[in-house]
Amino acid sequence: MNQKILIVEDQFIEANHLRIMLQRAEYTVCGVARSVEQAEEMIETHRPDLVLLDIFLTGKRTGIDLAAQLKEANIPFIYLSANSNEEVLNAAKATHPYGFLVKPFRDNDLLVTLQIAQYHHENGLESQLRKETQLQTQLATITAGQSNRQQRLLMIAQVLQPFISFDMLVVGSLDEAGAQQHDTLHFLRIGFNEYQVFTHDGLKVILNARPAHAVPANERAFSQVQYFNETSFKSVIAKPGTHKIMAETFGMNALLTLPLPPGAHHRQCFFSFYSRRPDAFTDDHVSLGQRIQPFLVLATQSMSESRVPAIGSDVMHGLPEPSPNSVFDNIIGTSPQLTAVFELISQVAPVDTSVLITGASGTGKERVADSIHALSPRKAHPLIKVNCAALPANLIESELFGHEKGAFTGAIEKRTGRFEQANNGTIFLDEIGDVPLETQVKLLRVLQQREIERIGGKAPVKVNIRIIAATNKNLEKEVAEGRFRLDLYYRLNVFPIQLPSLTERKEDIPLLVNHFIGIYSRKTGRKISGVSDKALAVLMAYDWPGNIRELENITERAVLLAKGNLIEHISLPVRQPAMPSEKAEEVRLKTIFENERDYIIQVLEKCNGRIRGEDGAAAILKIPPTTLGSKMKKLGIKRNFSF
Ligand SMILES: Nc1ncnc2c1ncn2[C@@H]1O[C@H](COP(=O)(O)OP(=O)(O)OP(=O)(O)O)[C@@H](O)[C@H]1O
Numbered sequence: 001m002n003q004k005i006l007i008v009e010d011q012f013i014e015a016n017h018l019r020i021m022l023q024r025a026e027y028t029v030c031g032v033a034r035s036v037e038q039a040e041e042m043i044e045t046h047r048p049d050l051v052l053l054d055i056f057l058t059g060k061r062t063g064i065d066l067a068a069q070l071k072e073a074n075i076p077f078i079y080l081s082a083n084s085n086e087e088v089l090n091a092a093k094a095t096h097p098y099g100f101l102v103k104p105f106r107d108n109d110l111l112v113t114l115q116i117a118q119y120h121h122e123n124g125l126e127s128q129l130r131k132e133t134q135l136q137t138q139l140a141t142i143t144a145g146q147s148n149r150q151q152r153l154l155m156i157a158q159v160l161q162p163f164i165s166f167d168m169l170v171v172g173s174l175d176e177a178g179a180q181q182h183d184t185l186h187f188l189r190i191g192f193n194e195y196q197v198f199t200h201d202g203l204k205v206i207l208n209a210r211p212a213h214a215v216p217a218n219e220r221a222f223s224q225v226q227y228f229n230e231t232s233f234k235s236v237i238a239k240p241g242t243h244k245i246m247a248e249t250f251g252m253n254a255l256l257t258l259p260l261p262p263g264a265h266h267r268q269c270f271f272s273f274y275s276r277r278p279d280a281f282t283d284d285h286v287s288l289g290q291r292i293q294p295f296l297v298l299a300t301q302s303m304s305e306s307r308v309p310a311i312g313s314d315v316m317h318g319l320p321e322p323s324p325n326s327v328f329d330n331i332i333g334t335s336p337q338l339t340a341v342f343e344l345i346s347q348v349a350p351v352d353t354s355v356l357i358t359g360a361s362g363t364g365k366e367r368v369a370d371s372i373h374a375l376s377p378r379k380a381h382p383l384i385k386v387n388c389a390a391l392p393a394n395l396i397e398s399e400l401f402g403h404e405k406g407a408f409t410g411a412i413e414k415r416t417g418r419f420e421q422a423n424n425g426t427i428f429l430d431e432i433g434d435v436p437l438e439t440q441v442k443l444l445r446v447l448q449q450r451e452i453e454r455i456g457g458k459a460p461v462k463v464n465i466r467i468i469a470a471t472n473k474n475l476e477k478e479v480a481e482g483r484f485r486l487d488l489y490y491r492l493n494v495f496p497i498q499l500p501s502l503t504e505r506k507e508d509i510p511l512l513v514n515h516f517i518g519i520y521s522r523k524t525g526r527k528i529s530g531v532s533d534k535a536l537a538v539l540m541a542y543d544w545p546g547n548i549r550e551l552e553n554i555t556e557r558a559v560l561l562a563k564g565n566l567i568e569h570i571s572l573p574v575r576q577p578a579m580p581s582e583k584a585e586e587v588r589l590k591t592i593f594e595n596e597r598d599y600i601i602q603v604l605e606k607c608n609g610r611i612r613g614e615d616g617a618a619a620i621l622k623i624p625p626t627t628l629g630s631k632m633k634k635l636g637i638k639r640n641f642s643f
Pocket residue numbers: 330331332333359360361362363364365366367368430471472512515548549552622
């Protein structure tokens with residue numbers, strides 16, 4: 001084994017037990033630290049391969065404080081803590097640990113967690129290296145290509161995006177005195193892999209609409225790779241200049257500067273990446289920027305050597321190629337939040353990593369699963385979807401793993417389970433948070449060993465599957481409350497994708513509404529061309545507890561009820577007005593479950609309690625009646641309605 005492990009634990013007995021256990025398992029324990037200060041010294045001296053980290057330690061600083069340094073030093077760490085309250089779990093999760101074990105735990109749990117951590121760390125590093133080599137090759141190909149400066153820079157922007165997520169890239173050159181020239185190009189991200197390109201003069205045209213701004217002449221550029229997030233960005237934009245314009249005109253909140261040194265035959269250039277996210281950039285971006293500097297120098301050098309066609313002065317240049325958004329045809333939206341999701345999908349789809357999709361009900365989790373499968377090498381094989389919440393506890397195992405004939409009373413025939421059906425393809429386990437604890441152990445086994453055991457079967461059966469799971473539950477909370485196994489959580493949460501709620505991306509509402517109008521006009525044979533400004537304003541003002549599913553249902557109804565060929569009137573669910581004594585804060589703190597519960601009750605009321613049938617609540621909510629039934633049970637909604 002021979003991995004060097006540092007134990008950071010202030011309880012002597014526990015630390016000693018850990019040391020003995022790890023040594024027995026052939027790990028090398030390079031030290032036991034009782035405080036963050038001691039740990040810092042030992043890390044410096046021994047450079048451990050992994051750190052086991054208690055959260056509350058001797059002294060003021062906690063394990064969570066040490067985590068930031070470990071991350072920077074690229075040392076994986078696992079928390080061991082007796083404290084499993086949700087707040088601590090969330091703070092710990094934000095530091096991206098390789099595992100979290102709640103004390104007391106079994107020795108074996110720790111050994112398994114260590115192996116998982118090692119696996120993730122090595123794979124993470126390896127795939128990072130692979131991706132970076134690929135990036136360098138892509139940059140070299142662009143350099144060798146024949147396209148003009150603008151096209152090349154656009155291609156560079158596109159290949160850099162997965163590594164440095166930005167909303168605006170500004171590229172330009174400097175004169176001998178270090179002042180900016182007027183050859184600057186701006187690439188404003190307007191969709192996944194789609195950019196609006198404008199020149200220095202183009203920017204002037206935009207700014208004329210905002211007379212308070214002027215494009216500064218001869219502005220100086222930064223001389224090293226560095227970043228400015230939130231507070232430091234505020235000090236950068238305190239002075240007039242390009243950065244201030246980017247902040248005030250385009251809503252940018254962070255900057256990463258990447259200057260390129262001058263050469264004998266070419267000028268000094270600069271790349272400035274801006275993001276709307278105030279915490280967008282990290283030290284990792286600085287290191288990456290320094291590593292790719294030579295490749296960018298070559299790319300820009302070849303541009304100054306090639307004859308560059310004149311670029312229209314104040315014209316907005318579109319993409320030279322058709323928008324590659326089409327790979328996500330089934331997911332409508334161009335908001336930055338959704339674009340970030342596209343980014344994650346395209347990163348994870350080609351590999352076999354398990355994915356955990358989280359987000360409130362109706363945010364499109366199933367759509368994301370569809371896209372991951374469709375973009376993966378498994379696309380020619382089945383994508384099997386299982387709604388775990390809809391399966392009664394006594395049937396779930398036979399549904400997932402299958403059974404042999406005669407395995408139990410009623411098993412009159414052999415049944416192939418969903419895992420076997422998904423062989424060579426993908427299995428989508430929706431509502432994973434609803435799987436009973438007993439079944440969770442078996443799922444863990446599938447994830448670890450890629451084999452299943454049919455009920456009544458004599459030997460395990462190997463399966464080659466990719467697992468995508470989804471939930472609208474807060475799994476950390478479920479773990480903390482003992483309803484979800486931590487080891488399964490870590491196995492599933494290898495690549496989390498969190499979907500934004502519709503209120504977080506209201507700018508997508510017009511696109512979504514038009515998309516649904518198109519679908520339901522075709523379905524119903526009505527010729528509806530769009531929605532009036534007034535009706536759209538109503539949609540934009542609503543808070544969408546049911547997310548896109550609710551928007552789809554409301555649009556469908558509006559299409560049916562429209563008097564002319566424009567939707568003029570939108571009828572939204574009547575919401576209970578807040579009680580005067582209710583504080584605004586309390587209203588805001590409603591949980592997803594309360595929202596979901598209220599929404600289902602509203603729909604049930606509208607349907608006079610009918611669940612099934614064409615005008616039943618299940619049809620309106622676009623979920624099977626059995627799913628609605630189990631949701632109602634879960635949310636404590638009594639079945640005191642007529643069916
Ligand atoms: N971005 C999108 N573009 C177009 N349609 C969407 C989008 N996202 C969701 N939908 C539609 O909204 C509905 C709900 O989507 P989906 O079933 O994927 O949500 P979900 O998050 O899996 O919900 P639940 O947690 O309730 O299972 C579906 O009818 C889907 O067609």
